[in-house]
Amino acid sequence: MSAVVKLEDCRERIRKELDNVVNFWLKHSHDAVHGGFFTCIGRDGKVYDELKYVWLQGRQVWMYCRLYRTMERFHKPEILDAAKAGGAFLRKFARVSTSSGQWKCAFCLTRDGKAVKVQRTIFSECFYIMAMDELSRVTGDSDMQLEAEQMLEQLIYWVRVDSSGLGRSQLPGNAPTNSMAVPMMLLCLVQQITEGRKPEVVQKYRELGQWCVQQILQHVQRDGSAILENVSLDGAELPGCQGRVQNPGHALEAGWFLIQYSAEWGDEQLQTTAISKFVDLPYQCGWDKEHGGLFYFLDVDGFCPTQLEWSMKLWWPHCEALVAFLMAYSRTKKPELLQSFSKVYEYTFSHFPDAKCGEWFGYLTQEGKVALDFKGGPFKGFFHIPRCLYMCERILDDLLANKD
Amino acid sequence: MSAVVKLEDCRERIRKELDNVVNFWLKHSHDAVHGGFFTCIGRDGKVYDELKYVWLQGRQVWMYCRLYRTMERFHKPEILDAAKAGGAFLRKFARVSTSSGQWKCAFCLTRDGKAVKVQRTIFSECFYIMAMDELSRVTGDSDMQLEAEQMLEQLIYWVRVDSSGLGRSQLPGNAPTNSMAVPMMLLCLVQQITEGRKPEVVQKYRELGQWCVQQILQHVQRDGSAILENVSLDGAELPGCQGRVQNPGHALEAGWFLIQYSAEWGDEQLQTTAISKFVDLPYQCGWDKEHGGLFYFLDVDGFCPTQLEWSMKLWWPHCEALVAFLMAYSRTKKPELLQSFSKVYEYTFSHFPDAKCGEWFGYLTQEGKVALDFKGGPFKGFFHIPRCLYMCERILDDLLANKD
Known part of the structure; x- marks a missing residue:
């Protein structure tokens, strides 16, 4: 087992990074x-x-x-x-x-x-x-x-x-599908809209939240051995590349959405599923054993994905993995979850932050070299990095405050 | 100057590759x-x-x-x-x-x-x-x-x-543009439809062919120092990434379409422009001096392109470059064009063909490693490679038959 990060050092680094990233966007983006x-x-x-x-x-x-x-x-x-x-x-x-x-x-x-x-x-x-x-x-x-x-x-x-x-x-060959992004986003919106609101508002969206969770859980496939991005409306595997594609970072993001939801509603069983299937499993499948970092796309049967960027290491799956593992650890205190957090943390903080100009690079080659050096682009803005640092800082505050 | 390929050896290799590629698709794709x-x-x-x-x-x-x-x-x-x-x-x-x-x-x-x-x-x-x-x-x-x-x-x-x-x-922020692909494809269709047809058919499409050529020539920008993929309908540079993007392989393909057209209509001046602006220039700008091979996308002002695959080496730009340089050489007999053909040939034949399973890989990293190993995908089929080998074999037949 490799070393586990010291939580105090980790919080210190995360706090500094958050300040740095906020300042970058305040300065350059308005x-x-x-x-x-x-x-x-x-x-x-x-x-x-x-x-x-x-x-x-x-x-x-x-x-x-x-x-x-x-x-x-x-x-x-x-x-x-x-x-x-x-x-x-x-x-x-x-x-x-x-x-x-x-x-x-x-x-x-x-x-x-x-x-x-x-x-x-x-x-x-x-x-x-x-x-x-x-x-x-x-x-x-x-x-x-x-x-x-x-x-x-x-x-x-x-x-x-x-x-x-x-x-x-509507085309005859294009049946409607359940893409994980849709119930994930709706669940995120339910959590956003209901946070701290009156019970009747919370109640109003209760069924929608449950529906989103069920839709997300349909992506657990192959006897629980894989999370697939796209399934049929009744939760069956789809044929071809579309049906076999995995996006580990996306599964990890769904993982912490589900942990959050399970905490809110006191659903222990959902928490267990979320951690084992949506956090640990995509990390185990998606981590590049040779070069480190999370792959962007994988094919569950080991075929080469058709996305040209499949083997690249993107900033956001690593952000989601950090939140997912730290949240999972804070809920369970299981040391192996902190171990995984530490491994993602080491890779992330040694590869993505730009020591020279601030903020983080977004796109690395499989080997970890910077492939695109911009800080913002059509899909990279002021979101995944500050959200991750913000979530992690708060979780760490909690963990350190309640340390025995 | 590095060595120039021997045309006989080159034709022999190309003929064998064409047989190999045809057999692969006959065997596996029906x-x-x-x-x-x-x-x-x-x-x-x-x-x-x-x-x-x-x-x-x-x-x-x-x-x-x-x-x-x-x-x-x-x-x-x-x-x-x-x-x-x-x-x-x-x-x-x-x-x-x-x-x-x-x-x-x-x-x-x-x-x-x-x-x-x-x-x-x-x-x-x-x-x-x-x-x-x-x-x-x-x-x-x-x-x-x-x-x-x-x-x-x-x-x-x-x-x-x-x-x-x-x-x-129609959206107010999305003005119609001249994307090089459109006049290129129409020119290709004009050449296809009129080949060997009666004079009235050739005449019918004469104006369209001329229009396509003019539309393609509008992509020569910045005092002739760059080919830009997208320009305004009146041939002006567009703002932002869309306006600055270059696709060297696409420019090279346009290059040999234009050389072909200029030969058909006896337009010497167009041939000169085609070779200097659409063949030599994109090769000079688009060739990776460090690792060899043609970049997929570049930004004319040196910004990092936003396409995640910008630095990858794809099979088809190399196919287009081979045809373009060999055709340009066969029309002019200028040794520097054969020199460039040789350089592209060496890179292409040492990186793309799959010695083990036949056919060619399509997608390499910037460094030349195979990044996606399939032979056919949503955009790679039985086309660029056999068309390139077919065109090159015929040009080489011609060159070798007329050798003094």
Whole structure:
């Protein structure tokens, strides 16, 4: 067994990294002219593209508000003002009306807010809702909270009743599937919307939360030996690459969502399943024994995935693994979970942070070399790293406060 | 200067590779049950996914017919029958009617021909047309040739008059652009449809061919120092990553399309531009000085591209480079062009062919290690490699026959 990290040192490093990452985005990402955030930011902080990706706008608003609301040292006007400006930009520009008469959120906007692309999925809307709900919590704007709830109702309708409003044509060879991202995101939204709310609100979303958990659990396949990203609507394995694909980082993220949910509802059995199937299993399958780090995609039968980036080491699966293992350890105190956390921690902190320019690299080769050196891009913004550092710092505070 | 390949040795190797690659696909890709071709084929020939990608179905039909029609040793019933079966599968299943009442070709079908996905672009249709035109040339089926021409008329309408039939919604931040792929494909189709046809047919497509060439030439940017993949409709540089992206393999492919066109019409000036701007320039910019091979994507200002695979070495840009340099050399006899061909040839033949299982690997890391080991996938089929080997063998036959 390799060494286990010292929790005090770990918290110290994580706290410093969080400060560093927050400062990087405060300094480089704000658009003082048009509002909102630049998200395509080079290694040294320079903006290399002015497009504004809505997922990342919503996530940044959410993260700023969460830090402002729950961490003393981030309760600063500068952060609140940035979150408000981001929220205003989103409300003004992100929603576009569709031919079906429903509202959708754009995926990408020009610097001044013109829609560039609308995806036929629910994810832009999810991050919009997260932003609005969290922002309403710091501003007390109940209209905004209502708007978040109304958009969530629209999403639930698209997912559970009729998806035609998303604009996807129904094709005979393309049966609807259960992709893990969808129930994961909805579960995340249920947790967001109900946190600290009145019992009737919590109750209102109780069934949806249970449904999301069941949908996520359907991805445990092959007698419990694999988490598969896509299954049929009735929980059977799908044919071909689509059915065999595994995304270890995504499974680990689902893992800590489920641990959180099981803690909230006191569901011990769910916690056990979450840790063994969604945390330990994807880590065991997904860790590169030769070079270290988590693979991005794998094929459960060992075929070569068709995603060109399958063997790359991305920042976010490592962020999710850190949260998952530390949360699992804090719930169970099982030393092997701290052991795994330590291994992920060592890899992550020795490979991703950029000692020269701050923030973290996002994309490494299989061997661990930096393959793309930007700090922000179409899918990397102010979200996975600060969320991970924030979650880990809070869990460590807890663990260290309750140390015997 | 490094050594130049001996043309006889080179032709010998290329001829053997072509035989090997043809045999691999004849052996492993035919679906005797439902017709058409499997295209997801593992390193050793095993089918790992039964989906049928329409680009690759069309390309395989085209390639079989072209080999059958123009090369003595491939004029075999086995190849003709396979091409006919592929063509029948395409005609039966590839076309789907859209809400606008126009025909589109699906992008992907199930094994038994049900549409899985339809793209909002013209490329599936392009490869369908190529297949039908070439197949009609070996079968003498004039209905089929007419069908190819009718679909081409539809494409021209989508590209030059009204693109709404493609199903893309017009968004205020997404101005129409000139992407190099579109005029390249149309030029390729003009050359396909008019080859050896009566003067009135050649004349009918004359203006379209000229338009395509002008559209391609608009991609020469920055005072002739760069080929950019996307420009505005009036030939200006676009902002951001989209405007700065370079795809050296694609520029090289455009290069040999233009050399071919210039030979057909006796346009010396165009040939000079094609060789200097579309062959030599992308090779100079796109060649990896450290590890050898052509990068997949580059940013003209040296920013890191946002495509995760930007630094990978793919098989097809190397195929295009081989054809482009050998064709440029055969037209001009300039030794530096043969020198560049030799360098690409050495890299290609020492990295891509799979000595153990036959055929070529498609996807290498920047350092030249095999990153994905399958022989066929959603975008790699029986096309770039055999087309390259076929073109090179014919050019070499010519060069060697006319050697003084």
